[in-house]
Amino acid sequence: MLLKDRVAVITGAGQGIGKAVAAAFAAEGAAVAVAEMNAEIGNATVEEFRSKGWKAMFVPCDVSVRQQVDEAAAKVREGLGPIDILVNNAGNTAPAMLHKMTDEQWHKIWGVHVHGGFYWLQAVVGDMIERKWGRIIFTSSSTAQNGSIGQINYSAAKSAVLGMTRTAARELGKHNILVNAVAPASATEMTKTVMEDPKFADIRAVQAKMHPLRRTAEPEEVAKSYVFLASELSSYVTGQVLSVDGGSMLVR
Numbered sequence: 001m002l003l004k005d006r007v008a009v010i011t012g013a014g015q016g017i018g019k020a021v022a023a024a025f026a027a028e029g030a031a032v033a034v035a036e037m038n039a040e041i042g043n044a045t046v047e048e049f050r051s052k053g054w055k056a057m058f059v060p061c062d063v064s065v066r067q068q069v070d071e072a073a074a075k076v077r078e079g080l081g082p083i084d085i086l087v088n089n090a091g092n093t094a095p096a097m098l099h100k101m102t103d104e105q106w107h108k109i110w111g112v113h114v115h116g117g118f119y120w121l122q123a124v125v126g127d128m129i130e131r132k133w134g135r136i137i138f139t140s141s142s143t144a145q146n147g148s149i150g151q152i153n154y155s156a157a158k159s160a161v162l163g164m165t166r167t168a169a170r171e172l173g174k175h176n177i178l179v180n181a182v183a184p185a186s187a188t189e190m191t192k193t194v195m196e197d198p199k200f201a202d203i204r205a206v207q208a209k210m211h212p213l214r215r216t217a218e219p220e221e222v223a224k225s226y227v228f229l230a231s232e233l234s235s236y237v238t239g240q241v242l243s244v245d246g247g248s249m250l251v252r
């Protein structure tokens with residue numbers, strides 16, 4: 001097993017990519033903390049995992065609120081032990097063309113992806129430094145590189161995530177803490193929110209032609225890259241962005 005007895009926190013793990021990552025980690029022997037804002041899906045996920053014999057706990061947490069992050073981290077330590085692996089996955093969207101975007105839409109996205117990611121990074125790093133082992137994985141997006149029409153808030157936030165990834169990798173390498181990012185494209189409900197909105201019909205047409213693989217991803221196939229980055233398989237990889245995008249970055 002690649003993650004035997006590791007303690008992992010996965011934010012936004014009640015559904016989508018986060019849930020698939022938590023399941024993949026648990027199947028590899030990790031004890032997983034489902035840090036999720038939505039208690040209904042958080043609890044349901046943990047029940048499902050426990051029924052499979054996996055070790056899991058739900059920790060309620062809005063990642064954009066520092067106090068909730070600190071409390072959630074303390075609960076994980078109490079319930080499962082010191083934290084070895086952090087996956088900053090929680091995400092949201094609030095699309096609008098840039099000239100119409102409100103401050104509220106801007107801050108809503110930065111609060112979750114950027115502030116939430118930073119709060120969790122600070123909340124776990126002490127455990128990792130003390131134990132001289134850690135894996136931190138941020139979730140960026142192909143939009144960090146390409147931009148995304150109607151999502152200036154989101155693509156800017158996903159670029160900021162890469163800045164945090166690279167800086168944290170440089171600061172924490174001496175403690176044997178590896179920090180990397182995964183950049184998925186086109187999987188799950190989140191993309192559908194944008195792609196099914198009639199306002200974005202022109203993007204949808206481009207999207208269909210964008211993938212050499214000619215299909216969008218299943219969350220489970222995105223999750224495999226997180227197992228690689230969380231395990232000893234990636235012991236000499238840090239500060240990197242792994243695109244799990246069906247080759248869409250190649251097509252312009």
Ligand SMILES: NC(=O)c1ccc[n+]([C@@H]2O[C@H](COP(=O)([O-])OP(=O)(O)OC[C@H]3O[C@@H](n4cnc5c(N)ncnc54)[C@H](O)[C@@H]3O)[C@@H](O)[C@H]2O)c1
Pocket residue numbers: 011012013014015016017018035036037038041061062063064088089090091092112116139140141142183184185186187188189190191
């Ligand atoms: N789906 C895609 O195509 C795609 C592409 C690129 C990047 N991503 C990124 O991957 C990650 C997961 O995406 P997904 O498609 O699984 O999304 P999703 O919408 O299916 O799931 C997101 C989860 O995050 C939770 N969440 C939202 N705000 C939160 C908060 N403030 N605190 C705690 N939890 C919160 C939600 O309740 C939900 O369970 C996100 O960071 C997203 O930006 C997704």
